[in-house]
Amino acid sequence: MRVKKGDIVSVVAGKDKGREGKILRVFTKENRALVEGLGLVKRHQRPKRGGEKGSIISVPSPINLSKLLPKCPHCGKSVRVGINVSADGKRSRVCKKCGQSF
Numbered sequence: 001m002r003v004k005k006g007d008i009v010s011v012v013a014g015k016d017k018g019r020e021g022k023i024l025r026v027f028t029k030e031n032r033a034l035v036e037g038l039g040l041v042k043r044h045q046r047p048k049r050g051g052e053k054g055s056i057i058s059v060p061s062p063i064n065l066s067k068l069l070p071k072c073p074h075c076g077k078s079v080r081v082g083i084n085v086s087a088d089g090k091r092s093r094v095c096k097k098c099g100q101s102f
Contacts, residue, residue, distance in 0.1 A: 001026070002070060002081045002093070003033060009068040010078040011038060016063070020071065032062035039063045074100040 003009055003023055010020045021035040040058040047054040069078040072095040082094040084101060092101040 001028065001065075003065060003068060008071045009033075009035060010071060011035075011063065011067055012069055012078070013067045014063070023068075026065075027062055030062065031065050033065055033068060034060055034062050035068070036060075072098060072100065073102050074098055 003026065005023055005026055007023050008020060009023060011017055016038045019038055021038045023033050024036050025034040027033065037060075039061045041061045042056050043059045045055050045057050070081060070093075071077065072079045075095060075098040077097055079098075080096045082096055084092050084094045086092070094101050
């Protein structure tokens, strides 16, 4: 997987194009991620019994992973990620631009 929880990502397509955020949760089966402050949608909330009024609230919605690019901590750019397998079988993510692992 290219991204994981805690990564800083930038959105490359959709209504939040160009914005950045931190990944809060990854849904691997749906191929989506929940990003902090991005992918907000409006939901209508019904009024409660105690006389409380109904309202419109913003709720975060997961974004497809194909629309997200992780930011390299070394070069600070949105990059594609490669996988490097060491001799002992450990896998690490590698920046395609600068070559540093992160």
